Amino acid sequence: MLGWRGESPAAWLLSIARNVLIDHFRRRRAELPLPNPEELGAPEWATDAIAVRDVLDRLPEQARRLLVLVYFEGFSLAEVAAMTGRSTSSVKTALWRARAAFAEMYGAVR
Template identity: 35%
Template sequence: MEQMDAALVDRVRAVLALGGVPYAELQDGVQQVGLRLLEARAKGDPPRSPAAWCAVVATRVAADWHRARRREERLGERLTALPDPPGGGGEEARVLALAVADGLEALPEKQRQVLVLRFYADLPVARIAEELGVPEGTVKSRLHAAVRAMRQRLRTDEVV
């Protein structure tokens, strides 16, 4: 598999940094751009100017990063603005909701995906496997790891 050369990686890092992506997340952005470049080449549609193409894609990755941050902020705002549930326990419920949201954000993408599909969308394991195109055993494994990680996170944060 073809890799991006060092000069191209440096250019992508610079575009991401100028786009406001934090230093700690630059490498993830570089990997996303590199993956998209490999996908374009695999489709038989390689860019005529990889440097220009990567700069445009890096700009989009930076914009996506900002959109994700705004979504997270809005989610936090919505969770803290929730009315108290009937029967009391409002503050505890808000703290738990915020802790779960933070825990979800900390999970790897594949674990977060199956957890949301299982517990928020209420899909059975077989349907999740079908939607994701993976074996049921893989879904069960990811789900188990995600639940274990969330449980550990909530205990560490002393929420439960």
């Protein structure tokens, strides 16, 4: 923390007062709620994308990563198997389970 360095004490005190005032107004800043996407006229796909991201965030890390690798990043099952050190059949089974978990959660959101 910097302190007074022997220069103008009035300037030093004014800068402290300015910083206190800025901090005060930053703390009091009201946060407004986000409007509903339908109110903004957002397209249907935008609300679907939000729901998909929400469901992905709630999945276990392993299932989420597997779905992202295959469906968002475009890796094949063989490539994912090589990356994870698992067999292709175990990746296929894990992907099936991850899709089922996603579908169940997505159905509850929609």
